[in-house]
Amino acid sequence: MLKVQGLNTYYGQVCALEDMNIHVKEREAVSVIGANGAGKSTLLKSIMGEVKPKSGEIKLVDKTITNSRTFRLVNHGMTLVPEGRQVFPYLSVWDNLILGGYTLNQKDRAKMAEEVSEPFPILRERKNQMAGLLSGGEQQMLAIARAMMVSPKLLLLDEPSMGLSPRLVYEVYEKITELHQRGTTILLVDQNAEMAIDFCDRAYVLMAGRLVGEGTKQELKDTEIVRKSYLG
Template sequence: MLKVSSLNIYYGAVRALNNISIHVKEKEFVSLIGSNGAGKTSLLNGILNIVPPKSGEIVFQNRTITGLPTKKKVKMGISLVPEGRRVFPNMSVHENLEMGGYQKSSKIKNRQMEFVLDLFPILKERNKQLAGMLSGGEQQMLAIGRALMSDPKLLLMDEPSMGLAPLVIKNVYEKLTKLKENGLTIFLVEQNASVALKYADRGYVLENGKIVLQGKSSELKDDNEIKRAYLGKEYKEKWER
Protein backbone atom coordinates (compact mmCIF):
# COMPACT_ATOMS: atom_id res chain seq x y z
CA MET A 1 0.00 0.00 0.00
CA LEU A 2 2.84 2.38 0.94
CA LYS A 3 6.36 2.12 -0.41
CA VAL A 4 9.06 4.60 0.52
CA SER A 5 12.32 4.23 -1.38
CA SER A 6 15.68 5.86 -0.66
CA LEU A 7 14.15 8.87 1.05
CA ASN A 8 16.50 11.68 2.08
CA ILE A 9 15.52 14.67 4.17
CA TYR A 10 17.76 17.58 5.07
CA TYR A 11 17.34 20.59 7.32
CA GLY A 12 19.91 22.92 5.81
CA ALA A 13 23.14 20.96 5.95
CA VAL A 14 21.80 18.49 8.54
CA ARG A 15 20.77 15.16 7.07
CA ALA A 16 17.81 13.90 9.09
CA LEU A 17 16.97 10.86 6.93
CA ASN A 18 19.57 8.80 5.11
CA ASN A 19 18.23 6.63 2.26
CA ILE A 20 15.18 5.36 4.11
CA SER A 21 13.25 2.52 2.49
CA ILE A 22 10.18 1.08 4.17
CA HIS A 23 6.94 -0.49 3.05
CA VAL A 24 3.55 -1.17 4.57
CA LYS A 25 1.17 -3.71 3.08
CA GLU A 26 -2.57 -3.32 3.01
CA LYS A 27 -4.14 -4.00 6.43
CA GLU A 28 -0.74 -4.32 8.06
CA PHE A 29 0.16 -2.69 11.38
CA VAL A 30 3.80 -1.61 11.17
CA SER A 31 5.83 0.21 13.83
CA LEU A 32 9.08 2.07 13.47
CA ILE A 33 11.03 2.53 16.66
CA GLY A 34 13.79 4.98 17.34
CA SER A 35 15.09 7.13 20.13
CA ASN A 36 15.07 10.91 20.48
CA GLY A 37 16.09 12.68 17.29
CA ALA A 38 16.38 9.47 15.25
CA GLY A 39 14.24 11.01 12.48
CA LYS A 40 10.81 9.50 13.19
CA THR A 41 8.81 12.71 12.83
CA SER A 42 10.84 13.70 9.78
CA LEU A 43 9.86 10.45 8.08
CA LEU A 44 6.13 10.97 8.66
CA ASN A 45 6.38 14.62 7.63
CA GLY A 46 8.31 13.54 4.55
CA ILE A 47 5.70 10.97 3.56
CA LEU A 48 3.01 13.67 3.66
CA ASN A 49 5.26 16.34 2.13
CA ILE A 50 4.91 18.53 5.24
CA VAL A 51 8.69 18.54 4.98
CA PRO A 52 9.59 18.05 1.31
CA PRO A 53 12.16 15.29 0.84
CA LYS A 54 15.36 16.12 -1.03
CA SER A 55 15.28 12.84 -2.92
CA GLY A 56 13.59 9.47 -2.93
CA GLU A 57 10.24 8.11 -3.98
CA ILE A 58 6.92 7.55 -2.24
CA VAL A 59 4.33 5.26 -3.78
CA PHE A 60 0.84 4.94 -2.33
CA GLN A 61 -1.62 2.45 -3.79
CA ASN A 62 0.54 2.07 -6.89
CA ARG A 63 0.68 5.82 -7.55
CA THR A 64 3.82 7.88 -7.19
CA ILE A 65 2.91 10.67 -4.79
CA THR A 66 6.35 11.95 -3.78
CA GLY A 67 5.98 15.71 -4.32
CA LEU A 68 2.20 16.07 -4.14
CA PRO A 69 0.82 18.69 -1.75
CA THR A 70 -0.13 17.43 1.72
CA LYS A 71 -3.79 18.26 1.19
CA LYS A 72 -3.91 16.08 -1.90
CA LYS A 73 -2.28 13.18 -0.06
CA VAL A 74 -4.85 13.45 2.71
CA LYS A 75 -7.59 13.44 0.11
CA MET A 76 -6.11 10.27 -1.40
CA GLY A 77 -6.47 8.51 1.95
CA ILE A 78 -3.42 9.18 4.14
CA SER A 79 -4.06 10.72 7.55
CA LEU A 80 -1.65 11.73 10.31
CA VAL A 81 -2.06 11.81 14.07
CA PRO A 82 0.68 14.32 14.89
CA GLU A 83 3.27 14.23 17.62
CA GLY A 84 1.94 15.69 20.87
CA ARG A 85 -1.67 15.16 19.68
CA ARG A 86 -2.19 18.86 18.88
CA VAL A 87 -5.96 19.11 19.25
CA PHE A 88 -7.45 22.61 19.02
CA PRO A 89 -7.80 23.35 22.75
CA ASN A 90 -10.33 26.18 22.44
CA MET A 91 -12.65 24.25 20.19
CA SER A 92 -15.14 21.64 21.34
CA VAL A 93 -14.63 17.93 20.80
CA HIS A 94 -17.29 18.05 18.10
CA GLU A 95 -15.63 20.99 16.32
CA ASN A 96 -12.25 19.25 16.41
CA LEU A 97 -13.77 16.21 14.75
CA GLU A 98 -15.53 18.39 12.15
CA MET A 99 -12.14 19.91 11.25
CA GLY A 100 -10.77 16.48 10.45
CA GLY A 101 -13.39 15.89 7.79
CA TYR A 102 -13.30 19.31 6.16
CA GLN A 103 -12.34 17.96 2.75
CA LYS A 104 -15.15 15.40 2.74
CA SER A 105 -18.77 15.46 1.67
CA SER A 106 -21.32 15.78 4.46
CA LYS A 107 -22.42 12.23 3.77
CA ILE A 108 -18.95 10.83 4.48
CA LYS A 109 -18.46 13.24 7.40
CA ASN A 110 -21.68 12.04 9.04
CA ARG A 111 -20.75 8.43 8.54
CA GLN A 112 -17.26 8.92 9.93
CA MET A 113 -18.58 10.95 12.87
CA GLU A 114 -20.85 8.08 13.82
CA PHE A 115 -18.01 5.60 13.42
CA VAL A 116 -15.64 7.68 15.57
CA LEU A 117 -18.17 8.27 18.37
CA ASP A 118 -18.96 4.59 18.34
CA LEU A 119 -15.28 3.65 18.61
CA PHE A 120 -14.63 6.25 21.33
CA PRO A 121 -17.78 6.57 23.47
CA ILE A 122 -15.93 9.02 25.72
CA LEU A 123 -15.89 11.53 22.84
CA LYS A 124 -19.65 11.24 22.62
CA GLU A 125 -19.94 12.01 26.32
CA ARG A 126 -17.61 14.96 26.02
CA ASN A 127 -18.89 16.18 22.65
CA LYS A 128 -19.61 19.76 23.75
CA GLN A 129 -16.57 20.19 26.01
CA LEU A 130 -13.49 22.13 25.02
CA ALA A 131 -10.74 19.82 23.81
CA GLY A 132 -8.25 21.58 26.07
CA MET A 133 -10.17 20.32 29.11
CA LEU A 134 -9.74 16.64 28.22
CA SER A 135 -7.18 14.35 29.84
CA GLY A 136 -4.10 13.35 27.86
CA GLY A 137 -5.61 9.98 26.98
CA GLU A 138 -8.88 11.55 25.88
CA GLN A 139 -6.98 14.06 23.75
CA GLN A 140 -5.13 11.21 22.09
CA MET A 141 -8.47 9.51 21.32
CA LEU A 142 -9.70 12.84 19.91
CA ALA A 143 -6.58 13.23 17.77
CA ILE A 144 -7.10 9.72 16.39
CA GLY A 145 -10.81 10.43 15.88
CA ARG A 146 -10.02 13.64 14.04
CA ALA A 147 -7.60 11.77 11.75
CA LEU A 148 -10.28 9.15 11.07
CA MET A 149 -12.79 11.80 9.99
CA SER A 150 -11.11 12.04 6.57
CA ASP A 151 -11.90 8.35 6.03
CA PRO A 152 -8.25 7.29 5.60
CA LYS A 153 -6.97 4.05 4.17
CA LEU A 154 -3.58 4.56 5.80
CA LEU A 155 -3.20 6.01 9.28
CA LEU A 156 0.17 7.49 10.24
CA MET A 157 0.81 8.09 13.94
CA ASP A 158 3.59 9.95 15.70
CA GLU A 159 4.30 8.57 19.19
CA PRO A 160 0.76 7.82 20.34
CA SER A 161 2.01 6.62 23.75
CA MET A 162 3.92 9.79 24.59
CA GLY A 163 3.12 11.15 28.04
CA LEU A 164 0.38 8.63 28.77
CA ALA A 165 0.07 6.20 31.69
CA PRO A 166 0.53 2.47 30.88
CA LEU A 167 -3.15 1.66 31.23
CA VAL A 168 -4.14 4.51 28.92
CA ILE A 169 -1.50 3.43 26.40
CA LYS A 170 -2.97 -0.05 26.42
CA ASN A 171 -6.41 1.41 25.81
CA VAL A 172 -5.18 3.48 22.84
CA TYR A 173 -3.37 0.52 21.28
CA GLU A 174 -6.37 -1.72 21.69
CA LYS A 175 -8.39 0.80 19.70
CA LEU A 176 -5.72 0.72 17.01
CA THR A 177 -5.95 -3.06 16.90
CA LYS A 178 -9.70 -2.73 16.45
CA LEU A 179 -9.16 -0.28 13.57
CA LYS A 180 -6.77 -2.72 11.95
CA GLU A 181 -9.35 -5.50 12.24
CA ASN A 182 -11.74 -3.09 10.60
CA GLY A 183 -9.45 -2.92 7.55
CA LEU A 184 -7.30 0.13 8.27
CA THR A 185 -3.58 0.08 7.50
CA ILE A 186 -1.41 1.55 10.26
CA PHE A 187 2.14 2.89 10.29
CA LEU A 188 3.31 4.41 13.54
CA VAL A 189 6.56 5.64 15.01
CA GLU A 190 7.44 5.27 18.68
CA GLN A 191 10.19 5.62 21.23
CA ASN A 192 8.27 3.16 23.35
CA ALA A 193 9.55 -0.01 21.70
CA SER A 194 7.85 -2.47 24.03
CA VAL A 195 4.34 -1.31 23.28
CA ALA A 196 5.02 -0.64 19.59
CA LEU A 197 6.35 -4.16 19.03
CA LYS A 198 3.71 -5.80 21.19
CA TYR A 199 0.87 -4.69 18.92
CA ALA A 200 2.47 -4.40 15.46
CA ASP A 201 2.86 -7.13 12.86
CA ARG A 202 6.23 -5.87 11.71
CA GLY A 203 8.80 -3.34 12.79
CA TYR A 204 11.73 -1.18 11.73
CA VAL A 205 14.46 0.31 13.88
CA LEU A 206 15.68 3.80 13.00
CA GLU A 207 18.96 5.15 14.31
CA ASN A 208 20.47 8.50 13.29
CA GLY A 209 18.30 8.66 10.19
CA LYS A 210 19.06 5.12 9.05
CA ILE A 211 17.12 1.88 9.17
CA VAL A 212 19.39 -0.49 11.09
CA LEU A 213 17.07 -3.44 11.62
CA GLN A 214 13.73 -4.74 10.42
CA GLY A 215 11.58 -7.82 10.81
CA LYS A 216 8.51 -9.33 12.36
CA SER A 217 7.70 -7.81 15.73
CA SER A 218 8.05 -11.20 17.39
CA GLU A 219 11.60 -11.53 16.01
CA LEU A 220 12.60 -7.96 16.89
CA LYS A 221 11.38 -8.43 20.46
CA ASP A 222 13.78 -11.33 20.81
CA ASP A 223 16.71 -9.54 19.21
CA ASN A 224 19.45 -9.08 21.79
CA GLU A 225 20.52 -5.68 20.48
CA ILE A 226 16.94 -4.38 20.67
CA LYS A 227 16.52 -5.78 24.14
CA ARG A 228 19.65 -4.00 25.25
CA ALA A 229 19.03 -0.67 23.53
CA TYR A 230 15.27 -0.25 23.63
CA LEU A 231 13.52 -2.67 25.92
CA GLY A 232 15.56 -3.04 29.07
CA LYS A 233 14.14 -4.56 32.19
CA GLU A 234 11.11 -2.31 32.08
CA TYR A 235 9.89 -4.42 29.18
CA LYS A 236 9.69 -7.60 31.21
CA GLU A 237 7.96 -5.82 34.05
CA LYS A 238 5.30 -4.21 31.90
CA TRP A 239 4.51 -6.61 29.14
CA GLU A 240 5.65 -10.13 29.92
CA ARG A 241 3.85 -10.69 33.16
Protein backbone atom coordinates in the same frame (compact mmCIF):
# COMPACT_ATOMS: atom_id res chain seq x y z
CA MET B 1 -0.04 0.22 0.04
CA LEU B 2 3.00 2.40 0.87
CA LYS B 3 6.54 2.14 -0.47
CA VAL B 4 9.44 4.42 0.48
CA GLN B 5 12.60 3.92 -1.56
CA GLY B 6 16.00 5.57 -1.17
CA LEU B 7 14.60 8.50 0.80
CA ASN B 8 17.06 11.18 1.91
CA THR B 9 15.81 14.13 3.95
CA TYR B 10 17.90 17.03 5.21
CA TYR B 11 17.39 19.95 7.59
CA GLY B 12 19.81 22.44 6.08
CA GLN B 13 23.13 20.59 5.90
CA VAL B 14 22.12 17.98 8.49
CA CYS B 15 21.01 14.59 7.17
CA ALA B 16 17.90 13.49 9.08
CA LEU B 17 17.13 10.39 6.95
CA GLU B 18 19.67 8.49 4.88
CA ASP B 19 18.70 5.98 2.17
CA MET B 20 15.44 5.05 3.89
CA ASN B 21 13.57 2.03 2.51
CA ILE B 22 10.32 0.83 4.09
CA HIS B 23 7.01 -0.58 2.91
CA VAL B 24 3.56 -1.17 4.36
CA LYS B 25 1.17 -3.72 2.87
CA GLU B 26 -2.60 -3.31 2.84
CA ARG B 27 -4.18 -4.09 6.25
CA GLU B 28 -0.75 -4.34 7.90
CA ALA B 29 0.23 -2.70 11.16
CA VAL B 30 3.85 -1.55 10.92
CA SER B 31 5.82 0.18 13.66
CA VAL B 32 8.97 2.28 13.52
CA ILE B 33 10.97 2.47 16.74
CA GLY B 34 14.03 4.42 17.75
CA ALA B 35 15.33 6.86 20.32
CA ASN B 36 14.53 10.55 20.34
CA GLY B 37 16.17 12.13 17.30
CA ALA B 38 16.38 8.88 15.35
CA GLY B 39 14.33 10.33 12.49
CA LYS B 40 10.96 8.72 13.16
CA SER B 41 8.87 11.88 12.99
CA THR B 42 10.89 13.17 10.02
CA LEU B 43 9.98 9.97 8.19
CA LEU B 44 6.26 10.60 8.70
CA LYS B 45 6.58 14.28 7.84
CA SER B 46 8.43 13.38 4.64
CA ILE B 47 5.71 10.91 3.69
CA MET B 48 2.96 13.46 4.42
CA GLY B 49 4.63 16.25 2.47
CA GLU B 50 5.35 18.42 5.50
CA VAL B 51 9.09 18.13 4.86
CA LYS B 52 10.54 17.97 1.34
CA PRO B 53 12.99 15.07 0.81
CA LYS B 54 16.20 15.78 -1.06
CA SER B 55 15.90 12.55 -3.05
CA GLY B 56 14.10 9.23 -3.16
CA GLU B 57 10.59 8.12 -4.01
CA ILE B 58 7.37 7.63 -2.05
CA LYS B 59 4.46 5.67 -3.50
CA LEU B 60 0.93 5.27 -2.17
CA VAL B 61 -1.09 2.50 -3.83
CA ASP B 62 1.37 2.50 -6.77
CA LYS B 63 1.02 6.27 -7.29
CA THR B 64 4.11 8.43 -6.80
CA ILE B 65 3.37 11.04 -4.14
CA THR B 66 6.87 12.38 -3.45
CA ASN B 67 6.63 16.10 -2.60
CA SER B 68 2.83 16.12 -2.94
CA ARG B 69 0.97 18.75 -0.94
CA THR B 70 -0.42 17.45 2.34
CA PHE B 71 -4.06 18.25 1.54
CA ARG B 72 -3.77 16.28 -1.69
CA LEU B 73 -2.49 13.25 0.23
CA VAL B 74 -5.57 13.41 2.44
CA ASN B 75 -7.67 13.24 -0.71
CA HIS B 76 -5.59 10.24 -1.81
CA GLY B 77 -6.49 8.44 1.42
CA MET B 78 -3.67 9.06 3.91
CA THR B 79 -3.96 10.94 7.20
CA LEU B 80 -1.62 11.71 10.09
CA VAL B 81 -2.23 11.84 13.83
CA PRO B 82 0.49 14.36 14.75
CA GLU B 83 2.87 14.25 17.66
CA GLY B 84 1.37 16.07 20.64
CA ARG B 85 -2.21 15.44 19.41
CA GLN B 86 -2.79 19.08 18.35
CA VAL B 87 -6.51 19.18 18.97
CA PHE B 88 -8.28 22.55 18.85
CA PRO B 89 -8.56 23.19 22.61
CA TYR B 90 -11.28 25.87 22.55
CA LEU B 91 -13.58 23.97 20.21
CA SER B 92 -15.90 21.20 21.32
CA VAL B 93 -15.01 17.56 20.87
CA TRP B 94 -17.65 17.30 18.14
CA ASP B 95 -16.42 20.38 16.29
CA ASN B 96 -12.91 18.89 16.29
CA LEU B 97 -14.30 15.80 14.61
CA ILE B 98 -16.29 17.82 12.09
CA LEU B 99 -13.15 19.77 11.12
CA GLY B 100 -11.40 16.46 10.44
CA GLY B 101 -13.93 15.84 7.69
CA TYR B 102 -13.34 19.14 5.90
CA THR B 103 -13.19 17.39 2.52
CA LEU B 104 -16.72 15.99 3.00
CA ASN B 105 -20.05 17.74 2.56
CA GLN B 106 -21.94 18.81 5.68
CA LYS B 107 -24.29 15.81 5.75
CA ASP B 108 -21.45 13.30 5.35
CA ARG B 109 -19.37 15.03 8.04
CA ALA B 110 -22.14 14.55 10.61
CA LYS B 111 -22.56 10.91 9.58
CA MET B 112 -18.83 10.21 9.76
CA ALA B 113 -18.52 11.86 13.16
CA GLU B 114 -21.06 9.35 14.46
CA GLU B 115 -19.19 6.46 12.84
CA VAL B 116 -15.64 7.33 13.92
CA SER B 117 -16.71 8.05 17.51
CA GLU B 118 -18.32 4.62 17.87
CA PRO B 119 -15.05 2.97 19.07
CA PHE B 120 -14.49 5.93 21.43
CA PRO B 121 -17.59 6.19 23.65
CA ILE B 122 -15.92 8.80 25.89
CA LEU B 123 -15.96 11.20 22.92
CA ARG B 124 -19.71 10.79 22.55
CA GLU B 125 -20.20 11.34 26.27
CA ARG B 126 -18.21 14.59 26.12
CA LYS B 127 -19.14 15.75 22.63
CA ASN B 128 -20.06 19.27 23.79
CA GLN B 129 -17.04 19.69 26.09
CA MET B 130 -14.08 21.82 25.01
CA ALA B 131 -11.33 19.54 23.74
CA GLY B 132 -8.73 21.27 25.89
CA LEU B 133 -10.48 20.00 29.01
CA LEU B 134 -10.02 16.35 28.04
CA SER B 135 -7.26 14.26 29.59
CA GLY B 136 -4.16 13.56 27.53
CA GLY B 137 -5.41 10.08 26.69
CA GLU B 138 -8.83 11.39 25.68
CA GLN B 139 -7.23 14.05 23.49
CA GLN B 140 -5.17 11.33 21.80
CA MET B 141 -8.35 9.35 21.12
CA LEU B 142 -9.94 12.50 19.70
CA ALA B 143 -6.95 13.09 17.42
CA ILE B 144 -7.18 9.51 16.16
CA ALA B 145 -10.94 9.72 15.58
CA ARG B 146 -10.50 13.07 13.79
CA ALA B 147 -7.95 11.49 11.44
CA MET B 148 -10.41 8.69 10.66
CA MET B 149 -13.07 11.17 9.44
CA VAL B 150 -11.99 10.73 5.80
CA SER B 151 -11.88 6.90 5.97
CA PRO B 152 -8.14 6.78 5.22
CA LYS B 153 -6.55 3.88 3.38
CA LEU B 154 -3.46 4.47 5.52
CA LEU B 155 -3.32 5.98 9.01
CA LEU B 156 -0.02 7.42 10.25
CA LEU B 157 0.48 7.87 14.00
CA ASP B 158 3.31 9.94 15.44
CA GLU B 159 4.26 9.13 19.07
CA PRO B 160 0.76 8.17 20.32
CA SER B 161 2.07 7.33 23.80
CA MET B 162 3.98 10.58 24.36
CA GLY B 163 3.17 12.29 27.65
CA LEU B 164 0.66 9.66 28.78
CA SER B 165 0.60 7.63 31.96
CA PRO B 166 1.14 3.85 31.59
CA ARG B 167 -2.58 3.23 32.07
CA LEU B 168 -3.54 5.69 29.35
CA VAL B 169 -0.90 4.28 27.01
CA TYR B 170 -2.56 0.88 27.26
CA GLU B 171 -5.98 2.41 26.63
CA VAL B 172 -4.79 4.27 23.54
CA TYR B 173 -3.07 1.18 22.14
CA GLU B 174 -6.21 -0.85 22.73
CA LYS B 175 -8.13 1.62 20.55
CA ILE B 176 -5.43 1.61 17.85
CA THR B 177 -5.48 -2.19 17.85
CA GLU B 178 -9.27 -2.12 17.48
CA LEU B 179 -8.99 0.17 14.45
CA HIS B 180 -6.46 -2.18 12.88
CA GLN B 181 -8.72 -5.17 13.52
CA ARG B 182 -11.49 -3.28 11.72
CA GLY B 183 -9.29 -3.18 8.62
CA THR B 184 -7.31 0.07 8.87
CA THR B 185 -3.73 -0.06 7.56
CA ILE B 186 -1.43 1.62 10.11
CA LEU B 187 2.12 2.98 10.17
CA LEU B 188 3.08 4.02 13.69
CA VAL B 189 6.21 5.56 15.18
CA ASP B 190 6.82 5.58 18.92
CA GLN B 191 9.63 5.77 21.46
CA ASN B 192 7.69 3.24 23.54
CA ALA B 193 9.33 0.29 21.78
CA GLU B 194 7.70 -2.42 23.85
CA MET B 195 4.15 -1.27 23.07
CA ALA B 196 4.96 -0.48 19.45
CA ILE B 197 6.50 -3.89 18.79
CA ASP B 198 3.71 -5.80 20.56
CA PHE B 199 1.15 -3.93 18.45
CA CYS B 200 2.68 -4.46 15.02
CA ASP B 201 2.87 -7.17 12.38
CA ARG B 202 6.34 -5.93 11.40
CA ALA B 203 8.65 -3.20 12.62
CA TYR B 204 11.66 -1.13 11.57
CA VAL B 205 14.42 0.19 13.85
CA LEU B 206 15.94 3.62 13.18
CA MET B 207 19.15 4.99 14.63
CA ALA B 208 20.55 8.43 13.72
CA GLY B 209 18.42 8.60 10.58
CA ARG B 210 19.41 5.18 9.27
CA LEU B 211 17.60 1.86 9.15
CA VAL B 212 19.46 -0.61 11.41
CA GLY B 213 16.92 -3.40 11.77
CA GLU B 214 13.62 -4.78 10.51
CA GLY B 215 11.47 -7.88 10.85
CA THR B 216 8.43 -9.38 12.52
CA LYS B 217 7.75 -8.56 16.15
CA GLN B 218 9.31 -11.85 17.30
CA GLU B 219 12.34 -11.47 15.04
CA LEU B 220 13.04 -8.03 16.48
CA LYS B 221 12.50 -9.16 20.07
CA ASP B 222 15.14 -11.82 19.46
CA THR B 223 17.74 -9.38 18.08
CA GLU B 224 20.44 -8.10 20.43
CA ILE B 225 20.19 -4.45 19.39
CA VAL B 226 16.47 -4.28 20.22
CA ARG B 227 16.72 -6.27 23.46
CA LYS B 228 19.58 -4.19 24.82
CA SER B 229 18.61 -0.77 23.51
CA TYR B 230 14.81 -0.78 23.76
CA LEU B 231 13.44 -3.73 25.75
CA GLY B 232 15.92 -3.80 28.63
